[in-house]
Amino acid sequence: MKTYRPLSLFVAVALLAATLSAADPAEGKWLGTLGVDPVKSEFGLDVRAKADGQLDVLLYLEQMHYDGIPAGALKKSDGRYQLAVLGLDFTVEGDAVKGVAGPNKRPFELKRVAGLPRDPFIPAGLPAGPGPKWQRKLSGAIWARATVHDGVAYVGTGGGVMHAVRVSDGTFVWSVAAGRGVHGAACVTDDAVYFACDNGFLFRLNRADGKEVWRYDLGDARVPRVLPSANIFDYDHSGPAPVLADGVLYIGAADGGFHAVNAADGSQVWRIQADGKIRGTAAVSGPNIIFATLKGPVHMVERATGREVWKQEGKTPVTSSPVVMGDKVISGTRGSVLRALRLDTGAELWRQTYWGSWVESTPVLGDNGLGYVGTSDYRRVTCFDPADGRVVWRTDIFGWCWNQPVLTARHVYVSAGGTIPYDIRHEGGLTALDRATGKIAWRWPMPNPPGAMHWGFAAGPVLAGDTLIVGGLDGTLYAFPAE
Numbered sequence: 137m138k139t140y141r142p143l144s145l146f147v148a149v150a151l152l153a154a155t156l157s158a159a160d161p162a163e164g165k166w167l168g169t170l171g172v173d174p175v176k177s178e179f180g181l182d183v184r185a186k187a188d189g190q191l192d193v194l195l196y197l198e199q200m201h202y203d204g205i206p207a208g209a210l211k212k213s214d215g216r217y218q219l220a221v222l223g224l225d226f227t228v229e230g231d232a233v234k235g236v237a238g239p240n241k242r243p244f245e246l247k248r249v250a251g252l253p254r255d256p257f258i259p260a261g262l263p264a265g266p267g268p269k270w271q272r273k274l275s276g277a278i279w280a281r282a283t284v285h286d287g288v289a290y291v292g293t294g295g296g297v298m299h300a301v302r303v304s305d306g307t308f309v310w311s312v313a314a315g316r317g318v319h320g321a322a323c324v325t326d327d328a329v330y331f332a333c334d335n336g337f338l339f340r341l342n343r344a345d346g347k348e349v350w351r352y353d354l355g356d357a358r359v360p361r362v363l364p365s366a367n368i369f370d371y372d373h374s375g376p377a378p379v380l381a382d383g384v385l386y387i388g389a390a391d392g393g394f395h396a397v398n399a400a401d402g403s404q405v406w407r408i409q410a411d412g413k414i415r416g417t418a419a420v421s422g423p424n425i426i427f428a429t430l431k432g433p434v435h436m437v438e439r440a441t442g443r444e445v446w447k448q449e450g451k452t453p454v455t456s457s458p459v460v461m462g463d464k465v466i467s468g469t470r471g472s473v474l475r476a477l478r479l480d481t482g483a484e485l486w487r488q489t490y491w492g493s494w495v496e497s498t499p500v501l502g503d504n505g506l507g508y509v510g511t512s513d514y515r516r517v518t519c520f521d522p523a524d525g526r527v528v529w530r531t532d533i534f535g536w537c538w539n540q541p542v543l544t545a546r547h548v549y550v551s552a553g554g555t556i557p558y559d560i561r562h563e564g565g566l567t568a569l570d571r572a573t574g575k576i577a578w579r580w581p582m583p584n585p586p587g588a589m590h591w592g593f594a595a596g597p598v599l600a601g602d603t604l605i606v607g608g609l610d611g612t613l614y615a616f617p618a619e
Contacts, residue, residue, distance in 0.1 A: 138322075138372060141295040141465075144367070146461060149469070149604025149609065150463065151384050152568075153190070154399070155478060158310045160185060160189075160191060160212075160401075161228040161555065162183045162191060162210060162212075162217055162228050162233075163183050163184065163185050163191065163194045163253050164182075164248055165180065165182050165183075165194075165234050165248065165249050165250070166180060166182075166246035166247065166248055166249065167179070167207070167246055167247060167249045167252060167253075167278045167464070168180070168233075168244060168245050168247060168467075169243070169244070170197070170222075170237055170244050171199070171242065173305070173563075177198045177199035177200070177250050177251065177491070178196070178197075178198040178199075179196065179197055179198070179244065179246070180195075180246070180249075180252045180253070180364070181193055181194070181195065181196070181207075181219075181233070181246065182194040182195075182196070182204065182252060182390055183210065187596065189210060190209050191210040191212070191217075192206070192208070192209055192210075192565065193207040193208060193210055193219055193221075194206060195207035195221060195222075195614070196252050197222075197257070197491070197549050198253075199491045199494065199514070200491045200492060200513065200514065200560065200563065201255055201515065203224070203254060203255040203375075203458065203515070203579040204237055204249060204264065204526065204609040207219060207221040207252070208220060208221060208398040211477065212598075213446060215227060216387070217235075218405045220316055221236050221339050223236075223237055223238045223239060223240060223498070224236075224237050224294065225237075225241075225526035226244075229312075231247060231248040232245060232246065232247055232249075232591075233246040233247055236400060237335060238355075240268070240466035241467065241515075243259075244249070247406075247530070250563065255561075257534065257561055258479075258563065258579075260491055262576055262578070262579050263576075263577065263578040263579070264578060264579065264581070265566070265568060265577075265578030265579060265580045265581060266343070266578070266580070266616060266617045267616075268614045268615060268616055269419060269603065269615045269616060269617055270305060270306040270615050271306065271400055271610060271611045271612050271613065271614045271615070272301055272306040272307075272308075272612065273292070273612050273613075274293050274295070274299055274607070274612070275293045275295035275296070275297040275299070275414075275611065276293035276294040276295025276296070276297070276317070276611050276612050277293065277294040277295075277594075277608075277609045277610070277611055278292075278293055278294070278318045278595050278608060278609065278612075278613065279293075279294060279373055279374065279375070279595060279607075279609075280292060280319055280320050280375060280377070280595050280607075280614070281317075281319045281321050281376070281539060281540070281554065281595045281596045281597070281598050281606070281607070282319070282321070282595075282598050282605045282606075283299075283321050283322045283323070283324045283377075283598070284303060284476060284598055284599075284600040284605060285325075285326075285343070286326075287299045287302060287303050287304065287310055287326040287395050287600070288301065288302055288303065288602065289302075289303055289598070289605045289613070290322045290329050290460075291322070291326050291605075291607055291613060292314065292316060292317075292318025292320075292322065292331055293317070293334075293611065294317040294318070294319070295317070295610075295611070296313060296315050296316045296317055296318065296334075296335075297312065297313050297318070297335065297404040298311070298312050298314055298316065298318060298322065298331060298339075298341065298346070299311045299612060299613075300330065300343075300346060300399070303600045303601070303603055303605060304588055306613070306615060307563060309346075310345055310346035311346070312341060312348070313347040314333040314335065314337075314339060315332075315333055316333055316334035316335040317333070317338075317361065318332070318333050318334070318375070319330060319332045319361070319373065319375030319415075320332050320374070320375030320377045320417070320528075321377040321417070322377065322378075322543040323377055323378040323379065323380050323385070324343065324378065325343070325588040326343070326344055327342070327344075328340050328341065328343055328399070329341040329342075329343050329346075329351065330343070330369075330378040330380070330385055330399070331377070331378065331588075332354065332375060332376060332377075332378065332387060333400070334357070334361055334375075334390075334452050335357050336353060336355060336356050336357025336358075336389075337352065337354065337357075338354055338378060338385070338395075338397060339351050340354040340399070340402060342549055343431070349402075350396075350402035352397050352402045352403075352404070354387070354389040354391075354393065354395060355389060355391055355393055355556070356378045356389040356391040356393065356394040358388040359390035359391050359510075360391075360446060361373075362389070364589075364590055365553075365589065366495050366556075366571075366589060367421065367566070367580055370431060372390075372413060372415050373538075373594060374415050374416065374455070374496075374538070374594075376414060376415060376416055376418070376457075378387050379417060379418050379419075379420060379425070380399055381420045381439060382472070383397050383398065383399050383400065384397065384398060384399060384405055384439065385398075385399050385424050386420075386427075386535070387417050387418070388410070388414025388415075388416070388418065388427050388429075389414060390413045390414070390415070390599050391413075392409055392410045392411055392412055392416060392429065393407055393409055393414075393416060393433070394407065394409075394414060394418075394427055394435075394442070394451065395406070395407050396406050396439070396442065399485070400437060402458070404444040406441060407442070407455055407611050408437065408442040408444075410427075410429050410435060411429060411431045411433065412429030412430045412431025412432070412453075412614055413429060413430040413431075414427055414429050414430075415449050415455070416428055416454065416455070416456060416457035416458070417457040417461050417498075418457070418610065419430070419438070419458045419459055419464075419465070419603065420460075421436070421440060421460050421479060423439055423611070424436050425438075425439050426465055427439060427458065428450075428454035428456070428457075428458050428460045428467055430453040430454070430593060431450075431453070432449065432450030432452055432453060432454060432469070432534075433447055433448060433449050433450055433454075433465060433495065434447070434448045434450065434454060434458060434465065434477060434482065435447050435464075435605045436482060439613075444540055446501045447482065447483075448461065448480035448482035448483070448484065450469060451471060452469045452470045452471030453469060453470045453492065454467050454468070454469050454471075455468060455469065455470055455495070455496045455600045456468035456495060456496060456497055456498040456499065457498040457507075457540075459498060459499050459500070459501065459507075460479060461499075461501045461507060462479075462522060463478065463479045464477065464478065464479055464485060464522055465477045465478075465479055465510075465585055466480075466499050466507060466522060467498075467499075467500075468494075468495025468496065468499070468509060468511075469494075469495060469509070470494045470495075470496075471491055472489060472490045472491070472494060472495065473487045473488060473490065473495065473496050473563050474488045474490065474499065474509060474518075474520070475488070476522065476525060478616070482602050486524055486525040487525065488518075488520060488525040488527070490511050490514045490516075491514055492513070493511045493512050493513040493514030493515075493610070494511070494513070495509065495511050495512070495538055495611065496510075496511075496536075496537075496538040497509045497510035497511060497513055497538060497539060497540060498539070499540070500541050500543060501522070501541050502571070503543075505521075506519055506521060506522070507519070507520050507522050508520075508522065508541045508543065508548055509541070510533075510538065510540075510550055511537060511553075512537070512538065513536070513560050513562075514531050515522045515532050515533060515534055515535060515536070515552075515560075515562065516530045516533065516535060516536070516537075516606060517530070517531050517533055517541060517548060517550050517569060517574070518530045519548075519571075519574060528574075529573060529574035530574065531574040531576065533552050533565070533567045533569075533576075534552065534561075534562065534563045534579075535552030535553055535554050535562040535563050535564050535565060535566065535592055536552055536554075536555065536562050536574025536592075538551040538553060538593055538594050539593070539594065539596025540596045541596065542596065542597050542598060543546075543563065544571075544599065544618065545571075545572070545619070546571055546619055547568045547569060547570065547571055547577060547618075547619060548568070548569040548570075548571050548574075548605055549566070549568055549569075549597050549599070550566075550567050550569065550596070550597075551564075551565070551566050551567075551592070551593030551595065551596055551597055551606050552564055552565055552567065552592055552593060553590060553591070553592040553593055553594050554582065555589060555590050555591075556588070556590050562592075563581060563582075563584070563592070563594015563616055564581070564582035564584070564591050564593060564608075564609075565579050565593075565605060566580045566582070566583045566593065566597065566614075566616060567579045567580075567583050580583050580616070582608065582610075585610065586603055590609055590610060591605055591609055592608065593607070593608055593609065593611055594609045595608075597616075599618060601618075602618050602619070603615050603616065603617065603618060604616040604617075604618045609614070
């Protein structure tokens, strides 16, 4: 006997199959903008369904150079979609995505598109700029900028040697083995060279011949230094320079100690204990001195006694050296912000965000009253107004700018480091920017050594007359012509 199944069963099965095969409304490519001027960014999502129905996202964000990087899976609930990256929460309404992003829940809207833009990276036709006037191979990677005094550049290396090199032709004046890596700049006077070494000592050398005059034990020789490497994100490649004021040197140490040392004989004036490594250079402000730690706080203490004047707590490492700009203290953090504190109380006045990029660079104040600072993954140099953090211009220099820019009447000179590709591409080089507009005047690309994970420049350039001096991670000290 022939058996007939009810028609409704076939219809139900067909409807179920259609439901399972139907595309989720979020699938596809979406493009719009995120943020507000002058830091608005082109922003796109490429939502793709996997065999198990999970929706994976590739992210496009022009400001952060995300060019289709995996951003994880979309979570869907009651018609809403969430993506942990950027804190996205949105709905799909036909050919539009509407939602909010980030902790501030900034609204955004994307439109469905056929294709998403690709990052051109370094545009063709950039002026290459002048090549080096001379280059001198030193004793190891150069992490800190040189200090120039009376026609001689003084620069330490990761190989543990302090070198004195003539600016005119790159010839050696003297070289002194300090024992371990030197990651901070030197403080140089007419008769002395002061610098800190990873063997835990602060040195004073005779400037004329490099002979040691005294050494002071900072007490941090056993604290490890963590250099950048694959999958390590708590590295601390920089070091403090001693600051000289009224015959006293002020310097922090990796064990959290902050020291005042008599410059004449190397005796201790005082020492206080802070929480966290001190890898940045302190800033003098009248009778006080300001320093920050990798645990986050910024401290102001009396220069005479070390007594605390104020302390501003922070949740993320302060990796740039604090700089006094008028009535404010400006510094960058690994919380992806540049922030301004009141000089008299330490209260926060404003903060400027950098799209998730660390702000390792130490800002510099120009004679026009504007500040200039670099960033890491953001790859941009920013000109800002210290009064309120307003962005004047921002320029992509295509690599990590960990260092302090140097200014001339016409240009902003910045160096950049490169790294093997991960989510964001970086290339090492030296760049000259028009100071008024931020436009690239020229860029000298640093060759990428085969197999190197990091290359280019961690150290910033320094101006010596008509010459720029900058040390490379390849252990070479370079001299370039400046305006």
